[in-house]
Structures are given as structure tokens and as C-alpha cells.
Amino acid sequence: MMIEARGLVRTFKTKRGSVPAVQGVDLQVADGEIVGFLGPNGAGKTTTMRMLATLITPTSGTATVAGCDLAKDPVGVRRGIGYVPQGGSTLPEAIAGDEVVDHARLYGVPKRKAIADGQRLFEELDLSGLWQRQCKTLSGGQRRRLDIVMGLVHDPKLIFLDEPTTGLDPQARANLWEHIRQLRRRGATIFLTTHYLDEADALCDRILVIDHGKIVASGTPEELKQQVSGDAVRIDLADAGQAPAVSKIVQELDGAAEIETDGDVVGFRIPRGGSVLPLLLRQIDAQGIELHGVEVHRPTLDDVFLTVTGRSLRDDSGTTTKEEAAA
Ligand SMILES: Nc1ncnc2c1ncn2[C@@H]1O[C@H](COP(=O)(O)OP(=O)(O)OP(=O)(O)O)[C@@H](O)[C@H]1O
Numbered sequence: 001m002m003i004e005a006r007g008l009v010r011t012f013k014t015k016r017g018s019v020p021a022v023q024g025v026d027l028q029v030a031d032g033e034i035v036g037f038l039g040p041n042g043a044g045k046t047t048t049m050r051m052l053a054t055l056i057t058p059t060s061g062t063a064t065v066a067g068c069d070l071a072k073d074p075v076g077v078r079r080g081i082g083y084v085p086q087g088g089s090t091l092p093e094a095i096a097g098d099e100v101v102d103h104a105r106l107y108g109v110p111k112r113k114a115i116a117d118g119q120r121l122f123e124e125l126d127l128s129g130l131w132q133r134q135c136k137t138l139s140g141g142q143r144r145r146l147d148i149v150m151g152l153v154h155d156p157k158l159i160f161l162d163e164p165t166t167g168l169d170p171q172a173r174a175n176l177w178e179h180i181r182q183l184r185r186r187g188a189t190i191f192l193t194t195h196y197l198d199e200a201d202a203l204c205d206r207i208l209v210i211d212h213g214k215i216v217a218s219g220t221p222e223e224l225k226q227q228v229s230g231d232a233v234r235i236d237l238a239d240a241g242q243a244p245a246v247s248k249i250v251q252e253l254d255g256a257a258e259i260e261t262d263g264d265v266v267g268f269r270i271p272r273g274g275s276v277l278p279l280l281l282r283q284i285d286a287q288g289i290e291l292h293g294v295e296v297h298r299p300t301l302d303d304v305f306l307t308v309t310g311r312s313l314r315d316d317s318g319t320t321t322k323e324e325a326a327a
Pocket residue numbers: 012013014019020021022039040041042043044045046047048319320321322323324325
């Protein structure tokens with residue numbers, strides 16, 4: 001296991017009382033996995049990640065990260081990981097290439113290798129020609145990609161990325177996804193937070209959903225979607241008068257739920273919708289009922305989120321204001 005955490009808790013003390021940011025998180029990340037950490041604003045994603053990256057200490061709980069105990073050997077943990085924070089880590093006045101080389105040298109990478117690896121990453125992340133630029137003159141997207149180079153240049157085996165693609169245009173996002181997949185092919189493990197469901201779906205082997213400081217769902221994107229309520233099936237009838245007969249056929253199907261009729265449309269949910277279609281269509285046909293069409297919609301990760309938390313992932317309610325810890 002690259003990450004194994006048990007009962008992680010972090011409470012922030014503020015002037016207005018204590019904030020239970022993370023309330024008992026257990027998680028495991030296997031070597032070579034890309035794991036996405038999903039949840040609404042304020043759910044506890046960054047706080048969990050910062051604990052695992054040794055940047056803040058847990059109020060309670062234990063973890064092994066990159067082979068080292070978080071509490072007993074934080075230096076060992078740091079050596080094995082790369083961490084790309086949400087806000088970035090470059091100084092505005094510094095020269096981009098210098099920042100990268102300095103960062104790598106902190107991790108003991110020899111200067112020549114730091115320059116060669118840094119410049120290769122600049123090429124790969126579309127930053128060619130910007131090695132000598134002052135960080136403050138880079139665009140938002142370029143700075144984001146520079147942050148990512150910093151997190152990768154010492155070739156860590158475990159990489160934490162906090163919202164890596166926020167602020168990137170679609171092309172740059174797609175490039176970064178490809179780069180993340182490439183890192184995994186080279187043997188790295190990636191743990192990332194994201195607000196983008198399509199990103200988690202396309203990129204991650206496994207997804208953890210956190211809400212109010214607790215993990216509320218975990219699995220592969222497919223497993224999570226199956227777990228919801230099955231696929232949505234919509235049958236368009238040629239004649240609305242046949243709807244009761246079709247509804248009756250649907251009721252007989254194993255696992256059919258939420259059966260609803262609206263004029264000439266009969267809709268329902270069922271696990272593995274595609275595989276029940278042949279039987280359904282044969283039965284409809286046997287009764288001489290004519291159809292205009294049938295559609296099957298797989299659930300999206302947003303449906304998953306809605307089911308497990310009762311809200312949409314993009315719903316910002318429940319966010320509390322960040323305050324510096326008073327103690
Ligand atoms: N230093 C701090 N002092 C006080 N409260 C904090 C501090 N850092 C985080 N919190 C609170 O802890 C909770 C979890 O915050 P966290 O940043 O981990 O959420 P998140 O899931 O990463 O959110 P986002 O998607 O907005 O980045 C929030 O209620 C936040 O206001």
C-alpha cells in the first residue's frame with residue numbers, strides 16, 4: 001500500500017469555536033493507482049491531503065505514506081512524495097527554471113539532472129521557452145503547470161495534486177491528464193482532488209467521496225455508478241394508450257424501480273439496463289405494441305454524489321469561512 005490511513009481526524013480551533021474539518025477518515029491507496037478525492041467545497045479534501053503530506057499534524061489517527069510512518073518518520077514521508085498545492089508554490093519574482101532546479105536540489109537531485117529533468121518536463125507540459133521567465137509574468141495556466149513541474153521534478157513515487165486542472169483550458173487539462181497517466185505508467189501513484197466529475201471519471205482508477213469530513217463512498221467510477229440506482233431507461237411509445245401495458249411489463253422486470261409514465265413515455269431505473277433490453281423488447285413486441293424508440297442512460301458521477309449526499313457536487317452550501325487557526 002502506498003497510503004494507509006486510519007481514523008484521521010483534524011479539528012481546527014478558531015475564535016468562533018472548533019471546526020471539525022476531517023472526522024475519522026480511513027483510506028487505502030495501492031501502488032500505481034490514480035485515486036481521485038471528490039467532494040464539495042469545505043468537505044475536508046485539502047485538510048486530509050495536507051495531513052498525508054506532513055504539512056499539518058492530525059488531531060488523531062495514524063497513517064503510513066510512501067512506506068513511512070506519518071508521525072514517526074515525517075522526513076521519510078516527505079522524501080517519497082511530491083505535493084502540488086492549490087495555490088501554487090512559486091515566488092513571483094523568481095525565475096521559473098531556477099525555482100524548479102532549487103526545488104529538485106532540496107531533494108538531493110544533482111544540478112545537471114535537475115536542469116535536464118526540469119527542461120524535459122517544461123517540454124512535456126507545454127512550457128517550452130519559459131525557463132528564463134519571471135514567475136509573475138506567466139499566465140494563470142502556465143503558472144499552474146509550473147507548480148506541477150515542481151511537484152514532479154524530483155521523481156517522487158507518490159504525487160499529491162490538489163485540484164491540478166482548476167484554471168486550465170480544455171486542451172491543457174487533456175494534456176495534463178495524459179501526463180498523469182504517463183506518470184502512472186512509469187510506476188508513480190497519484191492522489192488528486194478535483195471538482196470535475198468528468199475528470200475523476202476519465203482519469204481515476206478509484207474514487208473516494210468525502211462529505212462533512214467523512215468518506216461517504218468509494219469504488220471505481222463504474223462501481224459507484226452501478227451502486228446508485230441503475231441505468232435510466234426511457235421507452236417512447238407510438239400510442240400513449242399502450243403505456244399501462246408497457247408499465248405492467250416493466251414491473252415484472254427484476255430490479256426495475258422508479259417506474260413512471262408521462263403521456264407516451266414510460267421511464268424506469270434498472271441495474272445493467274442494456275442487458276435487460278432484449279427481453280423487454282421481445283415482450284413488448286409479443287403484445288404487438290409499437291415503439292418510437294428506447295434510450296438507456298448510464299448514471300453519472302453527479303447522480304452518485306446526489307444519492308450519497310443528497311446534494312449536487314456543485315452545490316456550495318455547507319461551506320464555512322476559512323479562518324486561521326487561533327491555537
Ligand atoms: N486553517 C484553518 N482554520 C480553520 N478552519 C479551517 C482551516 N483549514 C480548513 N478549515 C475548514 O475545514 C473545513 C475543510 O476544509 P478543506 O479546505 O479541507 O475543504 P476542501 O474539501 O478542500 O474544500 P475546497 O474544495 O473548497 O478546497 C472547512 O470548513 C474549512 O473552512
